[in-house]
Amino acid sequence: MRVTFIRFADHVRAYVRIERDDGVVYRMDAGPAGPETPHDLVHYTVEDALGLADGIWGAIAGGVVFRSMHHESGRRPPHAGERSADMIREHRDRLQRAELIGGLCERAAAVPEAQLPRFHAVEPFMPVTIEQLRSAVAALHRAQSAWSALDVGGELTLDWPGHRRLETPARRQPRERTGTRRGR
Secondary structure, X not given: OEEEEEOOOOOOEEEEEEEOOOOOEEEEEEEEOOOOOOHHHHHHHHHHXXXXXXXXXXXXXXXXXXXXXXXXXXXXXXXXXXXXXXXXXXXXXXXXXHHHHHHHHHHHHOOOHHHHHHHHHHOOOOOOOHHHHHHHHHHHHHHHHHHHHOOOOOEEEEEOOOOOOOOOOOOOOOOOOOOOOOOO
């Protein structure tokens, strides 16, 4: 999946372009632009650094379409909306966990390297090891540098690995009707 983060002028409504491996292209709203690293790029960077398949970007690669995503082109698979809703429902805890991990790593990126062990130790919910945290923080610093180097109109295009995606839950079979059918 190819993901393009576009550097918009500050205070303009930003978006991210997503080209999934199935040929469907979406535009995902990203809120107002600013000089800081976009929230969605933070999540992409952290989830990629940690090899997460069950985060926001693995979910999108697997077929989830969030409310902030708008179809631009390509033929959507049959029942894509139903499958997306099923996946969100089935993996809600994992998606929320990915949000939490992204936020923790973003906060950790603001901490001096020497203080990372203390940051890791005092967080009440730390779902990653100190080595994973260091890896994610280093990746965030690289992403922040790449983002800061972009001029307005510049793009940062990244490829999400095709093997790292949420799997679609098995389709539920239609319920069998029981009882007798009443006439019209």
